[in-house]
Amino acid sequence: MKLAWKELIRRPSRFLTAGGALTLIVILLLLLGGLLDGLYLSATAAIRAQSASVIVYSADSRDSLLRSRIEPSTREQVASVDGVESVSGFGIALLGAEIPGQSDLADVALFGYEAPNARVPAPLPTGQVYADRTLQDEGVAIGDTLLLGPAKTPVTVQGWVQDTAYLFQGGLWGDAETWRSVLAANRPDQVLGPGTFQALLVTPHEGVSPQQVADAIDGQVPGVSALTRQEAILALPGVEQQSSTFASIIGVTFVVAGLVVALFFALVTLERVGLFGVLKAIGAGSRRLAAGLAFQALLIAGGAFALGGVLTLVLAQVIPPEVPLQLLPKRAVFIAIGIVVTALIGSAISFRRIVRIDPASAVGGS
Amino acid sequence: MRLAFAEMRRAKLRFGLLTGAVALLVFLILFMQTLSSQLLREFVGGIENQSASVLVYGEDARRSIEGSVVTPEQVQQVSAVEGVGEAAPFGENSFTVRTSSGELKDATLFGYELGGPGEPTTLSTGRLPERDGEGVASAGAGAGFAIGDVVEVLPGKYPIRIVGIADDASFNVQPTLFVSYPTYEQAVRAQNPDAQAILPTLVAVDPAPGVSPEELAARITAEVPGVEALDLATAVASLPGVASIQQSFGLILALAFFVVVLVTGFFFLILTVQKTQALTLLRAVGASTGYLLRNLLLQVVLVTVVGTAIAGGLLAVAAATSNAGFQVEADPVLVVTTGGAVLLLAIVASIASIRRVARLDPAAATTRPTGGGLA
Numbered sequence: 001m002k003l004a005w006k007e008l009i010r011r012p013s014r015f016l017t018a019g020g021a022l023t024l025i026v027i028l029l030l031l032l033g034g035l036l037d038g039l040y041l042s043a044t045a046a047i048r049a050q051s052a053s054v055i056v057y058s059a060d061s062r063d064s065l066l067r068s069r070i071e072p073s074t075r076e077q078v079a080s081v082d083g084v085e086s087v088s089g090f091g092i093a094l095l096g097a098e099i100p101g102q103s104d105l106a107d108v109a110l111f112g113y114e115a116p117n118a119r120v121p122a123p124l125p126t127g128q129v130y131a132d133r134t135l136q137d138e139g140v141a142i143g144d145t146l147l148l149g150p151a152k153t154p155v156t157v158q159g160w161v162q163d164t165a166y167l168f169q170g171g172l173w174g175d176a177e178t179w180r181s182v183l184a185a186n187r188p189d190q191v192l193g194p195g196t197f198q199a200l201l202v203t204p205h206e207g208v209s210p211q212q213v214a215d216a217i218d219g220q221v222p223g224v225s226a227l228t229r230q231e232a233i234l235a236l237p238g239v240e241q242q243s244s245t246f247a248s249i250i251g252v253t254f255v256v257a258g259l260v261v262a263l264f265f266a267l268v269t270l271e272r273v274g275l276f277g278v279l280k281a282i283g284a285g286s287r288r289l290a291a292g293l294a295f296q297a298l299l300i301a302g303g304a305f306a307l308g309g310v311l312t313l314v315l316a317q318v319i320p321p322e323v324p325l326q327l328l329p330k331r332a333v334f335i336a337i338g339i340v341v342t343a344l345i346g347s348a349i350s351f352r353r354i355v356r357i358d359p360a361s362a363v364g365g366s
Numbered sequence: 367m368r369l370a371f372a373e374m375r376r377a378k379l380r381f382g383l384l385t386g387a388v389a390l391l392v393f394l395i396l397f398m399q400t401l402s403s404q405l406l407r408e409f410v411g412g413i414e415n416q417s418a419s420v421l422v423y424g425e426d427a428r429r430s431i432e433g434s435v436v437t438p439e440q441v442q443q444v445s446a447v448e449g450v451g452e453a454a455p456f457g458e459n460s461f462t463v464r465t466s467s468g469e470l471k472d473a474t475l476f477g478y479e480l481g482g483p484g485e486p487t488t489l490s491t492g493r494l495p496e497r498d499g500e501g502v503a504s505a506g507a508g509a510g511f512a513i514g515d516v517v518e519v520l521p522g523k524y525p526i527r528i529v530g531i532a533d534d535a536s537f538n539v540q541p542t543l544f545v546s547y548p549t550y551e552q553a554v555r556a557q558n559p560d561a562q563a564i565l566p567t568l569v570a571v572d573p574a575p576g577v578s579p580e581e582l583a584a585r586i587t588a589e590v591p592g593v594e595a596l597d598l599a600t601a602v603a604s605l606p607g608v609a610s611i612q613q614s615f616g617l618i619l620a621l622a623f624f625v626v627v628l629v630t631g632f633f634f635l636i637l638t639v640q641k642t643q644a645l646t647l648l649r650a651v652g653a654s655t656g657y658l659l660r661n662l663l664l665q666v667v668l669v670t671v672v673g674t675a676i677a678g679g680l681l682a683v684a685a686a687t688s689n690a691g692f693q694v695e696a697d698p699v700l701v702v703t704t705g706g707a708v709l710l711l712a713i714v715a716s717i718a719s720i721r722r723v724a725r726l727d728p729a730a731a732t733t734r735p736t737g738g739g740l741a
Binding site: 017020021024025027028031032035058060061062064066067069094095096097098104105106107149150168184186187188189190191192193196237238245249252253255256259260262263264266267270271319320322323324325349 | 379380383384386387390391393394397398401424425426427428430432433435437459460461462470471472520521538539554557558560561562563564565592606609610613614617618621622624625628629632633635636637640
């Protein structure tokens, strides 16, 4: 290891190419991962925020919140299904909001809800809302009265909630009456009858799994589609396809990283065949030399990750805000582990050559 | 040229790895280009390929079609603006429809005044709707509509007969049905019987002869309160998601191109440095600089061309196995142009190697002990 370390320190230029290429690949991976996370989190936050683990839509809505309608009679049927602890109504309206002191409107998703969830407390009195923190960037402040939609329906912001956006629009959370009055004033084609909601949020009894309850609701209540929270997230438009596409791109990029490491270590090993021959002649085993090579790959991958990480953070500052990039520590750890493992696998390609080096070549034999 | 081939034959691992890396990187570039252009087409095709050259949004919509509502009074006011040839309400909404085969699908309905602005412009088969209850469907493997099919808008089971198919007319990655405005209104009522009123989403406008869409859009925005008018190109570019898709993919593509150039350039540079003694000897025994450079460039070209060919094959496999709901197309023109760009960049990246070969001094061979010279 000491020899491998000294070589890295004394001849850094030898490893600069592999390090440089890997650094760029790390940036590519972090940006791809950041985009995937940004797209996923911004689109799904409102559903992830729910503490209810089952979400019920009308069957012919194809699990689209905007198209779903659940009548009060259906709600009663759902509430009477075995294993159901509680049921609450949930609805949404996507609108533009006029913010005091701002010339630009903000896109908002106004949620009408009946019960607190994991991130939003119990509903405020009619006309008052909690606002998602992302709206702070648009100029919203606590106490502001926002004017929603073309009818400019006023709602007053009373507090912040975190991570509750829906399809990239900042969430506003108000009681069902607030939501209904905003719909009536601004989206008359989306108005729902009294007691009718777009979806139901169902909490199962303790000890009953969400899947069991969802299956029971599907089986006993006609005209509905009950999904677990995770299924509801994946049912959001484009989320599943987006995730699988980006995961494939990230996978291919990891393979490219492995090939690049393999390629450059093959070249570096070739350069050092004579040196390795001498080392073998004076007693260094193939295993030791291979371990040194793996150690170098590990350090290069680690260095590339560190440098790539810093450069990505810098890059993230200049990327336009419209790009939904979210750099998360969890993703960074995944990429760090991935790049190190890939580099180790890539460097292993050169082990065969090291094993085949004949110590006799050091004295001119071959 | 035999030298180039012989070296590649004898160093299969090195050239194989480089070709593999180039192939995967080019595949990534091709795949992402295909994905972004396909995604954009699927996002905006329906709006891009309708006939109105000016679209008028509700002011609070922030240029989002889903967020826009205009009042009948605003439609009238837009019609009265000087320079408007024709203005008509245009509706957009997403629905669940049941196809003739009984399958449930998501679909976007565009309602326009028959014969007026907003009709589809890329009709490939069939005809445009002539009466209420008829529709033109967007083409595409995932759309699944055929002429003569009757689709039902759920839950009210409002029927629409497909009379034509239009290319590149999807919207928000969903199949689209262009129908008459009254049909659109009926469909909204079928979906939500509680609806209090059906308001137009936009006003579709054709300028009078001699008036440019840009000029007319500015005039409508200035004269009609509560609306924002955009010419079609601006409307398409401003649709939510378009800019972020373009910027995100642009950034990733630029990085991927840079990695290809870096990997290829440094590979040949390292190889040239490693071969310096052998190349010097070749120069000393009469090989010209041109001969060595031709061999170097041949290797660059071979690696890039083979890599691009493999990448094209991988793209074809990805296209063949892609989901019917979002069909990826392998475009040979894209493969050729991207391959050409990568080849050009690879040659540029090899300049350092080329310079090194060009500067070789044959006399140096006599000073190298391993070459038989005197140090």
